[in-house]
Amino acid sequence: MAGEPINEAEALGRLRQSEDPSMQYYGAWWLGRNRSQHPDAVPLLIEALKQRRPRDPGAGVEENAVARNAARALGKLAPAAHAAVPELLDALADPDDGLREAAARALGDLRAREAVAPICTRLAGGPAVAGARQTSCPRLVEPCEALLEALGEIGVATPEVLAVIEPFSSHEWPLIRSAAARALLQLSGEARWAEPLLALLGDGQLHVRRAALMDLGAAGWRPAAEAISATLAENSLKLIALRGLVENGSGEPGEDALLAAMDALL
Amino acid sequence: MSVQPLISAVQDASSALELVRATAALAASGSAAAAPTLVEVLGFNNPGAAVAAVDGLIAIGSPAVDHLLQLDPRNYGARAWAVRALAGIGDVRGLDLLVEALLTDVGPSVRRAAAKGLGALALDALASGERNTVQQHALTALLEATSDGEWVVRYAVAVGLEGLALGSRWPTGHSSHSSSCTALCRLSDAATEEATVVRLRAALALQRLQP
Incomplete structure (x- = not known):
């Protein structure tokens, strides 16, 4: 570059x-x-x-x-x-x-709604097919993380879409579990899908903690604010995550508390 | 207890993790005698240890400043951490380095720390002439940095401008107060600032400066 x-x-x-x-x-x-x-x-x-x-x-x-x-x-x-x-x-x-x-x-x-059906088709085989490792390289058959995240961003929350995503919440790779939980949290707004993300903030691997930070930010899950501030990772990433809570989320903690948490990380 | 054994433990650390632990222990001593060793750790390319060293240097405060300013400018990694430490200490002897970092450093996280630091300088102990010079220098740099390309730096500039204006206690109508508010207005306006979070933070700062 x-x-x-x-x-x-x-x-x-x-x-x-x-x-x-x-x-x-x-x-x-x-x-x-x-x-x-x-x-x-x-x-x-x-x-x-x-x-x-x-x-x-x-x-x-x-x-x-x-x-x-x-x-x-x-x-x-x-x-x-x-x-x-x-x-x-x-x-x-x-x-x-x-x-x-x-x-x-x-x-x-x-936010291309036209993409929801073809993405679901690619993921339809679940973790054992779309989420299986390729034989020749350490990648999955489908780019599951990107596909799951796209479904969350596009925002079509039908039971069929949720049913395609849910099996990936128990994929063997933490980053795929994180992407699935993020999409489910975005689409359903159900607190139970925040739990796996909060747990991944305490993962032993830095790259997993980073992914969970980004995913909570993308979902705008405000109850995660304190856990985000306390995560062992760079302040730069915590600031991006907290920005996501401010811009994508609603409810408590409110904006002033979130901005104060960001100020403390500068 | 003497800090010498804690210093030796840092110098003798044989693994990255051991260095983090030894640095944290030395930092917790809060002793000014720890400063040279903590500054040395900033150059070891071990982020965990550097974070602990920065915390320790901030706790030591002013007695650590000279050691920080003596760092070799070519040691980029160590200087970036030193900016964070100086920003946290708030001693005006760090002013030039903070200004230079805000306006020229390639790392957004360094510029971000410098912007916050320029808003948190300890001004009260200064004679009024010097205080005025320091305020103007810091203000000029912060105003220039409102056009930084990174949202997080502009966010920190809003925080810095708020801190500088509140700490300076400029009366309403004072030209520095007006130029701070004008800059914060631009940062809070959707026509000139694309990041929602920056606009919100700048609006909050304005509210605090214009009660």
């Missing part, structure tokens, strides 16, 4: 050319990072998202790396990028699980 600082025109130009994928990769990232409002940004990112091909390990920068970054950038340009939903749904069926992951996150950012 190194390189000279560039401006919007330069980022658009890099994405528009097709000689050098690494330039496109950086251009796509720049447009998302800087929340570009330029009218060409979304159409160019959609074009970049279409630009994918089967994996070719010998090809240097992979074509799909550009498509993945384009998907991520489209999510960051929500809601303006709604025109990208059909192409993102297409990407959700791509053989590349990394691209499916980026597409799922973007569809969640875009």
Whole structure:
């Protein structure tokens, strides 16, 4: 991600050319990072998202790396990028699980209700199928964490959707359990789904505690405020989580108490 | 009890965890003699130990300041922790380092700590001329940092401006009071500030400055 600082025109130009994928990769990232409002940004990112091909390990920068970054950038340009939903749904069926992951996150950012059915289909096999480990690498068959989180963000809380998510709350990986509990908490608002997240704040692994912090923040679960402040993790992450309680939550503790908790972590 | 055995325990720690424990024990002594060793720990690239050392240095307070200011500027990691310690101590000798950190440090968590620290300087003991100079220097830096690219830094700037204005007891109508309020107004306005939480915090600060 190194390189000279560039401006919007330069980022658009890099994405528009097709000689050098690494330039496109950086251009796509720049447009998302800087929340570009330029009218060409979304159409160019959609074009970049279409630009994918089967994996070719010998090809240097992979074509799909550009498509993945384009998907991520489209999510960051929500809601303006709604025109990208059909192409993102297409990407959700791509053989590349990394691209499916980026597409799922973007569809969640875009609150794309059209994505709920295809995401549920991908998760339908449950932890033993969608959540099983791939034979060739330490990843799951489906990018479960991103798919579950997208369902929570999109917010369609039907019994069918809840039934698809619930089995993942006992997945063997803590990060998947955390993502499932987060989505269930967002969709149902039931306190019992906060319990596993609060328990994970005390996990022995820092990366698990970090994930639980982010998930409680995304769900805006205000009763977790004190537990968040007391978690053994960087203040930066606790501040992001508490911001989530302020912006996504309601009820007690109220805003003034949450802001005071944030002040204490600066 | 002498702190020397506690200092030796830090120097002899043979694992990361042992270093955290020994540092916490030394920090808890609260003894000024612990300061040089605690400052040394800031450069050990052990975040758990550094957090404990920062707590200890803040508890020691002013006697720790000279040791903190003597850190090699090229030791970036240690300096970042030192900014946090100086922000917590609030001694005006740390002013220049806090201003420099707020305006130029690449780490948002360092800029965030510096902004809060600039609002928590101990001003009361200063002669009025010096107090005025320190206030203006801190205010200028905080005003400049209202356009920081990171929400958490702008949040800390709102907290810093509130602290500086309350601590300075500028009368309503004083130009520094007005410029603090103008900056907080911008931070509380959806047209100029995208992060809801920053707007809420800035509005709270305004409320406290304009009762």
